[in-house]
Amino acid sequence: MGYDFKEIENKWQAYWADQQTFKVSNHSEKPKFYILDMFPYPSGAGLHVGHPLGYIASDIYARFKRHKGFNVLHPQGYDSFGLPAEQYAIQTGQHPAKTTQDNISRYRTQLDQMGFSFDWSREVRTSSPDFYKWTQWIFLLLFDHYYCKDTDKALSITSLINRFEKEGNVNINAVCDVKIEPFSAAEWLAYEDSQQQEILLGYRLTYLSDAEVNWCAELGTVLANDEIINGVSERGGYPVTKKKMKQWSMRISAYSERLLSGLEHLDWPESLKEMQRNWIGKSIGAKVFFEIEGSDKKIEVFTTRPDTIFGVTFMTLAPELDLVQEIVQPNQKKAVDSYIKETQQRTQRERMADVKNITGVFTGAYAVHPLTGDKIPIWIGDYVLADYGTGAVMAVPCGDQRDYDFAKHFDIPITNIFKDVSVAEEAHTDKVNTIIAHSDFLNGLSYKEAMVRAIDVLEEKAAGVGTINYKLRDAVFSRQRYWGEPIPIYYKNGMPQALTLEDLPLNLPDVENYLPTPEGAPPLGNAVNWAWNEKERRIEANTAIDHTTIFPLELNTMPGWAGSSWYFYRYMDAQNPDVFVGDEAKNYWQDVDLYLGGSEHATGHLLYSRFWQKFLFDLDLLPVEEYAKKLINQGMILGTSAFVYRKPGTQTYVSKDLLSPEITCEPIRVDVSLVNASDELDVEGLKKWQPQFAEAEFEYSKGILKVGREVEKMSKSKYNVVNPDEICEQYGADTLRMYEMFLGPLEQAKPWNTAGMSGVHNFLRKFWKLFHQEDTFLVTDTVPDKKALKILHETIKKVTEDIESFSFNTCVSSFMICVNELTSMDCHSLEVLKPLTILLSPFAPHISEELWQKLGHTESIVEAPFPVFDESFLVEEEKNYPVSFNGKMRFTLSLSLALDKEAIQEAVLGYPRTQEYLEGKSPKKWIIVPNKIINIVF
């Protein structure tokens, strides 16, 4: 009777499901603990070995917390809207709902076979109408609120309208980024409805505006930067240009300051908080207004260095700014237009990455320096980004390196405004120990003094104003996609009208075709009945839109991050049909105690969800302002992608070792399952894998085609996904769980690699053998010897500490050492084996349950109290060597002796071998580290 993991694992998985062992109640005497995983997108490639890493870690912690007496909420669900299902639908015509359901079923099977302790009765799916009803509802709430700076929270649009009706907009202090002329109460009331709506859109927390997108005319769709490679679409290789389109956006910028300051009290990784801080990008400076010669327009710039205002020698505008067209002089028009066209073909990332290539064009226009009245040439340059600050900079080449490089490149004069500093070679960017010179009233001031003074004077002359700028941009919320939440909006007289909660969910309509319409409208434009009957408050099957009772519905859908911004509250009360989460549930669970997920979400999901949380908190809909007290980033398990090399313009693929620097071959990804451990490609398999390879030619090296390797994110599109199924089949879930933990530190990224699996599997077999002798179950009542108890308690201590600090890899090592020692002692004592079983149960739950039952327990091991470390088993023997000498004038003292300096010196000098080394000399200096090492300097 060996360790039959298959039988054991099937048995206990069935038992847990049958007994509903992990179903958790919203009432309990015990303290609550909510452990959340970032839910997966159910990809067609199935769950890969990277997913379980975090789930195993959270499951270990969840089981540990149950042993420690907590009422643990540990749910799971699916982030099931997304692009891959839609692209699959485009290729095959398969409805994304069907694909998604299939993928979810597969995921569930895979998750179940790993023995996770999820409470599946609380499962959520973002693509289910029961769920997205509430996502749509939150959208409506955002639409129905604005951000009031006086109270520093979101307030209802109705209250804003009331104020407009009473006092106009003069005293309103709210976040609004469109220019709205002052109006009185009477004027407001006289406005037409559409005019009022237009104004209100400037305030709403979700609003329509023109946003720049990557437009691909051939595909008739908008593309992510991700989908653009070298300026052409990844799919098809068509040209992509920048285009302005009406888009829904979320006014996350209103929450910039609170998102920033809220980080302070969160127990999240410092690096991740730093990423969010940098992303929000708070900077203090000033807006400065420059008049334009021969125009009544002004250029508004944001600068963090108003102290250098006298060093301005030119200005640079982002090429895509509308203003450029208005000021460009006829003799420069041609050059400017061709430059703009050029930059339109580059993504923002390319522009930022390419700093060595300095490009720009003079517009022919001049601005007027607000303080000196000097003529300042206005340039455009792609190092200035349209969506940061105002899209325009006042260039101070002596104080900013990019401005300096630009000036040098185009031979623009550089004025030095720093005292005793040379700017002949590079800009002087140091702010400390700097004295301003050649700057009129700023002469002799330090950076700090000059900042304040410059802003004062600019404000006096109405030429500027002190400002805080945030890099954080409003989040575009429209997607020209099918497989997402429909936006609950219809259009009346061209203005957006909100549905109400009673109208929801607004179900996603069926379409024949998942591509954009021939006219370039989003896929929902293909739906035959996508119109709203305003009177009867329902979707209208009759497509005749008459704009009196039947109105067109919004065709865009929501982005992937919509549902994931609030899903963690739905788990608390997943079945509630009346509210997004019931009061009782949310008051009991409050928030997430531990959130586990990857740092790749740092500036996406983890920021958006904090924004929604704060908004819902403002509305008194949620009890806390931050939803996750503690966050741990599990490192990504990376895949090892394989590449074949195609000779340019041919269908010939070359073995990697034949590549020479002269021919630049194109690397093309191939599926890793076609490659063996020695990087040799299965060419016949490749030919069958994708039609493009069926007729290809291959250049072998010694009959072998070697592939190139690269470590990168595991993803279906990179063909480098490894499934956990085979490992479960071969070694069992307990081995997989322990192995993934043993692989390395939880937080660190590491490439997947199966070498070493057998070591962990062996450990479990040895553990099993501790309970058996000659294949019969044997656990004795004999009193264990002291050594066995010592090793047990060392292990309890180490494992408890390691679980609490999420060092699961070293935990596994401790188990191995413990079991090896007990094996060599031939220890079968119940007093040792019982606590050890509980200790192991979070890591290897199946084998622990089995042995627990064999020990005579009828209840599951799940709730057994965790063993407690007892120090008294450890100290005894260690008192024998108070001082040890390692021959290099270095001493180690045991705990009991390391008290104070004098006692230590006395002990060391009294030690016989000390005298040998001293040879009559006396120590000059003692270096004593308590409980550690002593060095003596002669």
Place this chain on the structure above:
RNA sequence: GCCUUGGUGGCGGAAUUGGUAGACGCGCUGGAUUCAAAAUCCAGUUCUUUCGGGAGUGUGGGUUCGAUUCCCACCCAAGGUACCA
């Protein structure tokens, strides 16, 4: 480019946070057991060496009695970079 993280034997990694670098596991080598193999057990395993020792934690500097750990500069890899999730 910018932000974040990491770089230690043939491999994954450990090091009480400034104190004997390489725990534990894989792999490899030798041995025991076996007709044989698998499995299991025991021993060895950073490199180098004239067997005294010498070198060694991405590279080059620095601080320190002492640095994988702290500081400066650089190189390499991964994640993010706003429509992948």
